[in-house]
Amino acid sequence: MKTGLAIAGTAAAVLAAGVIVVVAGGGFPRAGAGATADGGDLPAADTTGSTRPLPPPAASTGSLAPAARRYLDAAAAGDADALAAAFAPDGLVIDVGREIRGRDAIRRWAAGEVIGGVYELLGHTSRAGGVSMLVHFQPGGVGGFRANYHFDITDGLITRATLEYA
Numbered sequence: 229m230k231t232g233l234a235i236a237g238t239a240a241a242v243l244a245a246g247v248i249v250v251v252a253g254g255g256f257p258r259a260g261a262g263a264t265a266d267g268g269d270l271p272a273a274d275t276t277g278s279t280r281p282l283p284p285p286a287a288s289t290g291s292l293a294p295a296a297r298r299y300l301d302a303a304a305a306g307d308a309d310a311l312a313a314a315f316a317p318d319g320l321v322i323d324v325g326r327e328i329r330g331r332d333a334i335r336r337w338a339a340g341e342v343i344g345g346v347y348e349l350l351g352h353t354s355r356a357g358g359v360s361m362l363v364h365f366q367p368g369g370v371g372g373f374r375a376n377y378h379f380d381i382t383d384g385l386i387t388r389a390t391l392e393y394a
Contacts, residue, residue, distance in 0.1 A: 290354025
């Protein structure tokens with residue numbers, strides 16, 4: 229079964245025309261011009277202007293934890309406050325080794341480094357106490373890289389998010 233999720237920040241969603249369709253079988257929305265109505269992928273433009281096929285999604289297991297969904301939805305909506313609210317009050321983000329602790333710091337980090345970027349969820353695995361996700365992230369909506377996001381979740385809130393290059 230194919231599952232995927234592309235999420236665009238407000239500015240990027242406007243640039244991508246904000247098209248949203250539901251992927252057949254997966255039930256995850258995809259945003260942007262890179263998806264077809266039947267859930268297939270159109271070639272994506274890279275930074276040189278040529279096209280390349282999108283990578284196949286990784287296998288996903290279990291349903292996506294609501295806290296992780298709130299994080300991704302807040303990024304798509306361009307809402308740093310909502311993104312920070314997905315975390316416990318003393319939540320921790322470890323962004324490639326850099327520590328950001330507490331909702332206020334997470335809100336500032338999100339506003340400066342997450343909002344306006346484009347996410348595509350390539351796969352996820354539910355685990356005891358959280359979820360691990362493989363994402364493609366395009367800061368500012370261009371270029372991009374794959375990353376592993378490991379969210380520890382307690383009482384419906386992210387307590388720790390470890391973000392690493394894949």
